[in-house]
Amino acid sequence: MMRVLVTGPTGFIGAHCLRRLHSEDCKIHAVNRAGQGETNARVTWHAGDLREAAQAVALVTKIRPTHLLHCAWVATPRIYGHSPENADWLQSGAALTFAFGAHGGVRFVGVGSSAEYDPGDVPCAEDATPIRPATIYGKCKAAFWLAAQAAAQVHGFSAAWGRIFLPYGPGDPAQRLVPSVLASLRAGKPVQTTHGAQQRDFVYAPDVADLIVRLLLSEEVGAFNVGTGQATTIRSVVEYLAARCGRPELLQFGAIEPPAGDPPVLVADMTKVHDRLGWRAATSILAGLDRVLAP
Amino acid sequence: MMRVLVTGPTGFIGAHCLRRLHSEDCKIHAVNRAGQGETNARVTWHAGDLREAAQAVALVTKIRPTHLLHCAWVATPRIYGHSPENADWLQSGAALTFAFGAHGGVRFVGVGSSAEYDPGDVPCAEDATPIRPATIYGKCKAAFWLAAQAAAQVHGFSAAWGRIFLPYGPGDPAQRLVPSVLASLRAGKPVQTTHGAQQRDFVYAPDVADLIVRLLLSEEVGAFNVGTGQATTIRSVVEYLAARCGRPELLQFGAIEPPAGDPPVLVADMTKVHDRLGWRAATSILAGLDRVLAP
Numbered sequence: 001m002m003r004v005l006v007t008g009p010t011g012f013i014g015a016h017c018l019r020r021l022h023s024e025d026c027k028i029h030a031v032n033r034a035g036q037g038e039t040n041a042r043v044t045w046h047a048g049d050l051r052e053a054a055q056a057v058a059l060v061t062k063i064r065p066t067h068l069l070h071c072a073w074v075a076t077p078r079i080y081g082h083s084p085e086n087a088d089w090l091q092s093g094a095a096l097t098f099a100f101g102a103h104g105g106v107r108f109v110g111v112g113s114s115a116e117y118d119p120g121d122v123p124c125a126e127d128a129t130p131i132r133p134a135t136i137y138g139k140c141k142a143a144f145w146l147a148a149q150a151a152a153q154v155h156g157f158s159a160a161w162g163r164i165f166l167p168y169g170p171g172d173p174a175q176r177l178v179p180s181v182l183a184s185l186r187a188g189k190p191v192q193t194t195h196g197a198q199q200r201d202f203v204y205a206p207d208v209a210d211l212i213v214r215l216l217l218s219e220e221v222g223a224f225n226v227g228t229g230q231a232t233t234i235r236s237v238v239e240y241l242a243a244r245c246g247r248p249e250l251l252q253f254g255a256i257e258p259p260a261g262d263p264p265v266l267v268a269d270m271t272k273v274h275d276r277l278g279w280r281a282a283t284s285i286l287a288g289l290d291r292v293l294a295p
Numbered sequence: 296m297m298r299v300l301v302t303g304p305t306g307f308i309g310a311h312c313l314r315r316l317h318s319e320d321c322k323i324h325a326v327n328r329a330g331q332g333e334t335n336a337r338v339t340w341h342a343g344d345l346r347e348a349a350q351a352v353a354l355v356t357k358i359r360p361t362h363l364l365h366c367a368w369v370a371t372p373r374i375y376g377h378s379p380e381n382a383d384w385l386q387s388g389a390a391l392t393f394a395f396g397a398h399g400g401v402r403f404v405g406v407g408s409s410a411e412y413d414p415g416d417v418p419c420a421e422d423a424t425p426i427r428p429a430t431i432y433g434k435c436k437a438a439f440w441l442a443a444q445a446a447a448q449v450h451g452f453s454a455a456w457g458r459i460f461l462p463y464g465p466g467d468p469a470q471r472l473v474p475s476v477l478a479s480l481r482a483g484k485p486v487q488t489t490h491g492a493q494q495r496d497f498v499y500a501p502d503v504a505d506l507i508v509r510l511l512l513s514e515e516v517g518a519f520n521v522g523t524g525q526a527t528t529i530r531s532v533v534e535y536l537a538a539r540c541g542r543p544e545l546l547q548f549g550a551i552e553p554p555a556g557d558p559p560v561l562v563a564d565m566t567k568v569h570d571r572l573g574w575r576a577a578t579s580i581l582a583g584l585d586r587v588l589a590p
Binding site for chain 2 (some may be wrong): 053082084086087088091094095098130131135136139140142143144146147149150151153155258
């Protein structure tokens with residue numbers, strides 16, 4: 001039976017992936033610093049700090065997973081983009097993937113990001129858009145994917161990589177766009193945002209998990225976009241939330257400056273995913289926001 | 296005064312760089328496993344195994360170099376392309392560059408490779424040719440350059456990267472093309488090679504060192520090709536050596552198969568180097584081979 005090691009299983013994306021894996025016929029090993037999380041018959045919890053290469057290697061040596069789903073990474077909102085901790089995840093991730101291969105691993109899937117791409121290329125296609133990351137996060141993610149491919153080549157396992165665009169949905173950390181806007185609206189406080197004209201590929205987190213887990217269970221090799229292929233402005237998302245809360249007067253577009261280098265458009269080309277996996281996102285942006293809005 | 300830390304100072308390229316640095320006004324710290332090498336008034340030798348991240352960090356913390364010239368990497372002929380040791384160099388290199396930045400480093404130059412490029416793109420241009428490395432070596436070099444750029448961004452130092460094409464010249468390890476062909480010719484043994492039609496950008500090692508050190512002393516940021524911009528077939532190099540040794544009858548082209556994926560052409564586009572540094576390789580392929588042939 002598949003032994004799947006899931007890292008970052010209590011993070012935003014990792015938790016959705018873990019839940020999605022519950023319905024698959026496999027033994028799941030989940031690791032986080034606390035060594036605990038949601039209880040499920042399939043899941044064994046392990047305590048470990050995967051930023052330490054030695055701990056990552058020891059864990060893989062003990063569990064000998066056949067499948068590795070690597071979701072762990074620094075993801076603190078507003079911090080992660082430029083945190084030096086990204087380098088720790090790169091280093092320990094390289095050690096982790098090589099140890100995984102050395103101990104019989106057969107299938108790796110890791111969580112990448114649209115931040116790896118040159119955002120000047122619209123839409124971003126996995127094998128055509130240049131990898132030209134602006135942030136520390138994007139650079140270290142892209143470097144790690146190269147390292148994971150090197151491990152796959154040395155040890156003969158198969159490897160795929162999901163580059164996630166703009167995920168939202170249940171479990172979204174409070175400081176990120178949708179929950180923070182909603183919290184302000186519900187508290188009757190002004191919602192201060194950038195101009196909002198940025199077009200983004202919003203993707204519902206359970207859909208993200210579905211594609212990531214399908215990738216894990218497939219034999220497809222390479223990078224795959226995780227998005228919808230559809231661009232939506234940040235402004236229209238914020239306006240919809242305000243309308244549904246009945247508080248449009250709280251919106252203050254342009255109150256804050258966008259970060260330097262904020263791309264006007266960041267949207268996935270989903271052709272490769274459609275062609276190779278037959279997958280399309282199940283949840284439209286309005287359906288997803290409605291679920292987030294539901295009490 | 297500049298404090299330059301040179302890693303790999305007794306390797307093929309590193310030794311040429313170290314010698315080239317002797318003529319610059321700087322204090323040089325050289326590190327290798329033995330802690331010794333060519334004596335020079337400017338150079339202090341240190342013992343350390345840089346594959347160990349902790350040793351790399353300790354060394355940088357002690358020396359606090361202003362400049363880091365990172366030549367160390369696995370380079371054993373016929374082994375390095377697919378050695379898992381490439382991952383150790385990636386991991387320790389990430390730790391090294393972040394520690395360098397954290398301890399006041401201002402300028403980094405690292406040794407990259409034409410193996411990082413998609414070889415289907417001819418000639419290879421630094422900012423246009425896709426990074427699509429076939430080997431473990433190429434993947435880990437490309438990953439390390441991303442990590443070094445992340446370190447530069449976190450700590451605010453400037454970073455450049457020299458992608459070396461096919462270096463040859465004094466100090467070339469015995470198993471590599473030119474010395475191994477010469478040794479066979481001089482011993483009167485058959486020279487068994489591939490078909491030899493592959494076109495390569497042969498670059499004389501002292502020219503390589505000159506460009507790498509100029510990069511180190513400049514403020515140019517980004518990747519730079521280290522080549523001549525000229526393609527020469529392996530066959531013509533081998534034939535010239537045989538002719539000069541008076542042993543053309545020893546040549547057996549096609550006696551061995553080229554490695555899988557061996558690109559037909561691998562040549563540098565030197566436009567960016569010409570434009571930004573005003574540099575051109577001083578030594579033609581025949582002048583370089585003549586120097587190698589000289590007793």
